[in-house]
Amino acid sequence: MVTVAEAKRRITENTVALSLEAKVVSEVLGYVLATDVTAGLSLPSFRQSSMDGYAVLHTDINNQNISLPVVAESKAGGTSKITLKSGTAIRIFTGAPVPAGATAVIMQERTSVENGNVIIKEYPVLENLNIRNVGQQIREGDIALAAGTYLSAGAVGFLTGLNVQEVEVYRKPKIGILVTGDELVKTGEALGDGQVYESNSAMLVAALKKEGVYQVEVYYAEDDLAATISSLELLATRNDVIIATGGVSVGDYDYVGKALEAIGAETIFYKIRQKPGKPLLFAKTQRNYFYALPGNPASSLVCFYEYVLPALRLMSGRKDNFLPSFKLPISHAYSFNGERDEFLKASVSNGQVTSLEGQESFALRSFAVANALIYLPVTQQNVYAGDLVEVHLLPL
Known part of the structure; x- marks a missing residue:
């Protein structure tokens, strides 16, 4: 059994980024850039007005209420070949080219117009006022x-x-989800005695979509060693990562660990000193990564957010792979016994964090309204209202 910190360290050390691929810019949202992008032009590429108003020579405005004749107009998309002469003004609009000779733009709210002349109410006027210069954003x-x-x-x-x-980006992983458990029934089917509706696959697919991972396939296997081995082998031929749910504990019908050993996967760790989610297994081959999550839904989702998601982000080229973490005061007292760290489903609001009712490993209702996890190490078994606790923000 490893500690939470050790499990995260081993995952980080044993995970590498995937290969690169070229993608059109309209499809790169959520990807990580693999190579530098050099600007092929300056932005702005010409002097632009940042306001609707009047282009002037700033030295012409030597006192308040200067009156200047408006001799031309510059609009967005219009020509940039207009030249401003001293003692005149040019009507200009946001995004329009600033005429040659103009050194400032007076916003129209600080002017008035009478008989074709603009009266400038702003004084003094600084050079480059309300002008976006060439390359101001990037050269x-x-x-x-x-x-x-x-x-x-x-x-x-x-x-x-x-x-x-x-652009070139890091490829996102292809995911295979293996669902085990003879007691599980797909939604829409009738429940028999001792059966429950299988929810882990839908939950994990949703979490993966939130991360921008859409190449996901779900496969079901009977509680049988041969069936589990063949299912893992099949998923491994088509995917980078295989996530198994259930079948990883110490029951007579838990075959995932034995099946991973049979296909030659190297176990990096098995079991973490935490609650919920103790029976988490991480293994790998030269081509694949395997995560065997607990079958209880809340345990499974805690392990996904704390361990699998950071690994998927590393594979996708991200450096900020772990959930955002910070300290907040807890709104109430909490204590626990035992030798395992605890993760609590929680809600962050108004500058504090509250653990929710329903912390059992099977309970998803509290996860449905949670926006964070509280992490309490065994060294912090007793906390009181106002104490600072470590909070991991969920990707909602």
């Missing part, structure tokens, strides 16, 4: 985004504005 030839950048919606917009059409 041609500079690195626009560095390798390792997580590609957000803003990154997609930025790259598109640079006319970047394709």
Whole structure:
């Protein structure tokens, strides 16, 4: 049995990023950039107005209420060949080219117009007021985004504005989910005595989709060693990661560990000193990673968020792979006995964290409304209202 910290260390040390692939920029949301992107043009590529107003020569505004004749207009998408002469003003709009000779833009709210003249109410006027200069955001030839950048919606917009059409990213893992347990029934079917509806696969598929992983297949196996071996072998030929749910404890019908040994997988660790989620197994071959999660749904989801998700992020090129972690005061007292660290389903609000009712390993209702996990090591078995506890924010 390993500690929580040791389990995370071993996963990190035994996980490497996947191969690279080229993707069009419109499809890279949630991926990680594998190579630097160099700007092929400056942004802005011309001097732009950041306001609706009037382009002027700032030195012409030597006192308040200067009146200047409006001699032309510059609009977004219009020509940039207009030249401003001293003693005049040009009507201009947001995003429009700033005329040659103009050194400031007065926002229209600080002006008034009378008989074709604009009266400037702002004084003094600084040079470059309300002007976006060439290359203010990025200059041609500079690195626009560095390798390792997580590609957000803003990154997609930025790259598109640079006319970047394709980038190299880290491939996302293909996932095979193996469901074991003869007591499990698919939704929509009639329940027999001693049977329950299988929810782990739907839960894990949803969590993977939230992470932007869509290449997922679900396979069901009987509680039989030969069936478990063949299922794992089949999934391993088509996927990078295989996640098994159930069949990993010490019962007579728990075959996943034996099946992994039979197919030649190296066990990196088995069992973690934590509650819930003690019977977690992590193994690997040259081509695949295997995670055997506990069958109880809440235990399974805790292990997915704390161990599997960080590994999938590492495989996808991310460096910020673990859940965001910080300290918050707990709203109430809590204590536990035993020699295992505890993860509690929790809710963060108003600057504090509250553990929820229903902490049992089978209980998903509390997970349905949780937005965080509280991590309490065995050294912190007794906490009181207001004590600081470690909080891991869930990716909702």
